Amino acid sequence: MRPLVLAHRANAGGRHPENSIAALRAALRLPIDGIEIDVARSADGRYFIHHDPAFPDGTILEDLPASRLRKRRLSNGEPVPTLEEFLEAAVRGLVFLDLKQSCVPVELADRALALLPPERLFISSFWHPGIRDLGKRRPGLRLGVTVEARLVRPAEALRAAGARVLVLPSSCADRGTVAEVRRAGGEVWCWGVNDAREGRALARLGVGALVTNFPERIAAQSRPPSADSADRSTSSGRRL
Numbered sequence: 001m002r003p004l005v006l007a008h009r010a011n012a013g014g015r016h017p018e019n020s021i022a023a024l025r026a027a028l029r030l031p032i033d034g035i036e037i038d039v040a041r042s043a044d045g046r047y048f049i050h051h052d053p054a055f056p057d058g059t060i061l062e063d064l065p066a067s068r069l070r071k072r073r074l075s076n077g078e079p080v081p082t083l084e085e086f087l088e089a090a091v092r093g094l095v096f097l098d099l100k101q102s103c104v105p106v107e108l109a110d111r112a113l114a115l116l117p118p119e120r121l122f123i124s125s126f127w128h129p130g131i132r133d134l135g136k137r138r139p140g141l142r143l144g145v146t147v148e149a150r151l152v153r154p155a156e157a158l159r160a161a162g163a164r165v166l167v168l169p170s171s172c173a174d175r176g177t178v179a180e181v182r183r184a185g186g187e188v189w190c191w192g193v194n195d196a197r198e199g200r201a202l203a204r205l206g207v208g209a210l211v212t213n214f215p216e217r218i219a220a221q222s223r224p225p226s227a228d229s230a231d232r233s234t235s236s237g238r239r240l
Contacts (some may be wrong), residue, residue, distance in 0.1 A: 003202065004033040004209035005219040006096055008191060009051060013214050017074040019049045021081055021089050032215045034120075038082060038109060040101045042066045046204030047108055053101055062101045083108070087115040096211070098146065101126035105134040109141060118142070129146035130160040135162035144189065150177060155184035165189050165208065170198060178205045197219035208220070 009018035012026035019037055031112050034221040038051040046066035054060050055059045056070060064065065064072075072080050073082055081216055087095065093117060099105060105125065111119050124144030125131055131143050144165030149155055158166055166181050170190040178188045187208035199206045 003199075003207050004046070004094065004189075005215050006094065006209055006211045007032060007035045007163065007215040008211045008213050010035040011213045011215075013146040013216065017080070019076070020074050020076060020078050020225055021085065022076055022078065023063050023154070024086065024089055027215060028092060030216045030219065031092070032219050033209075034092075034096065035090065036096035036098060036211045037086060037101055038098045038100050041103045041108075042069050045107075047103070047111060049081045049086045051085060051100070083111060084115065086113060090116070094122060095120055096122045096124065096209075099123065099127065099130070103130075106137050109134055109138050113138075122165070124165065124167045125164075128157070128163075131163055132161045147172075153180075154188075155180050155186065158186050159182065162221060167191065170202060170210075173202055173205065173207055174203055178207060182206055193218060 008023040008203055009026035010027050011018050011097045011098045012023055012030060020066055021213040024035060026201035037049050037080035040048050040050050040061050042048060042065055044065040047070055050061055070079050074080065090165045093185055097112060099108060109123060110201055122142045122144065123134065126146045128145045131145055134141065135143050144167045145157060145161045145163045146167040148169060154166050154177050158164065164186045166186060167189045173190045175185045181188050189211065190202055190207050191211035193202060193210040194214050199221055202210060210218055
């Protein structure tokens with residue numbers, strides 16, 4: 001079975017600013033499974049799609065109220081999109097929400113669930129206690145924990161957070177990590193997969209999703225024969 005292919009920050013090869021509505025629409029025209037986006041919380045509790053904690057002028061995003069954030073513009077002239085705008089525009093596929101800054105996981109999840117069904121959402125964060133609490137309070141959601149380094153006991157980290165997916169850089173996805181997580185009933189998802197050869201190698205290891213800045217390229221290289229693809233889409237329910 002092939003891994004899911006997700007556009008990193010809704011990036012479709014760099015033709016539009018990352019985490020923009022234009023990038024999202026371009027990505028969803030590709031034969032991919034969905035997108036990954038970054039979610040940050042404003043000073044007054046609104047959620048916006050933006051990766052960096054600060055703008056180029058040094059202003060901290062989470063220090064701004066929504067009214068001032070809406071005046072900020074991306075390089076294509078779009079305003080920084082709200083969570084609601086982004087999810088309404090995500091007309092198909094899986095939406096991977098990567099929680100940043102001061103996000104409140106349960107609050108964020110409830111707002112996302114008001115717009116999309118749980119089977120179209122995946123939520124992960126570097127803040128593992130927040131994911132654990134979210135899993136207890138919203139048990140129907142698919143959850144992951146994000147790390148930046150290879151773990152000695154990856155399955156234990158998943159169990160401690162009550163998550164099923166370990167999200168890590170592609171450079172940290174070795175055979176032992178993937179095998180241990182899969183034996184425990186979980187999956188490994190990788191970001192930073194921008195080389196087709198690396199994508200094929202990760203697929204052979206059993207990685208469950210490839211998060212990439214070049215989704216069209218990676219999808220073309222990781223796609224199996226059509227019969228296998230059809231079998232996966234109907235039997236696993238993961239191809240959305």
